[in-house]
Amino acid sequence: NAGVMQNPRHLVRRRGQEARLRCSPMKGHSHVYWYRQLPEEGLKFMVYLQKENIIDESGMPKERFSAEFPKEGPSILRIQQVVRGDSAAYFCASSPRTSKNIQYFGAGTRLSVL
């Protein structure tokens, strides 16, 4: 049973470009969470999704950031017009049912904005 798969592992973008981060949850998991980790910081919750639904986006910046979890395929975290402050590690986690289950984390995508 493969774990949570994230790709790419490393992503380099220039200011103003778009970044797309992908996350495939563990098999049998229908709940996906995205977190951002700045250097020397803990993870900050961004968004919680179920298939075709955004359940909680209270941690998402109001502009440039969006997330989706379509019926088929991975969850996507999209950052438009990236700025240097977007440089961080972005982690995806999944859980089998409600958000009160253990969240299993992927290896993360490290985004560097030049």
Add this chain to the structure above:
Amino acid sequence: ELKVEQNPLFLSMQEGKNYTIYCNYSTTSDRLYWYRQDPGKSLESLFVLLSNGAVKQEGRLMASLDTKARLSTLHITAAVHDLSATYFCAVMYSGGGADGLTFGKGTHLIIQP
């Protein structure tokens, strides 16, 4: 807003010694998690603590939860080098409306031979 504070943030210790990491949180929660992260890696789940007085042990690590004091501890017994990592506690807010975990800043643990 739920706040989670860990201390110490940095800890260097010798093999064979015991130490405790503390995690305080600011509001009611019905579960607390401990994770381990190695440099450049993802987070590995260590413990889930669900109720007041819960204690869980795995090898040289033991975690406990006091919901009245809003405090969890992670105790390391007879530390070995392999336990060097960053340890995070995370809390699930039980007040509704927020479904993600709130993490502490992490404790960077270095265990020297």
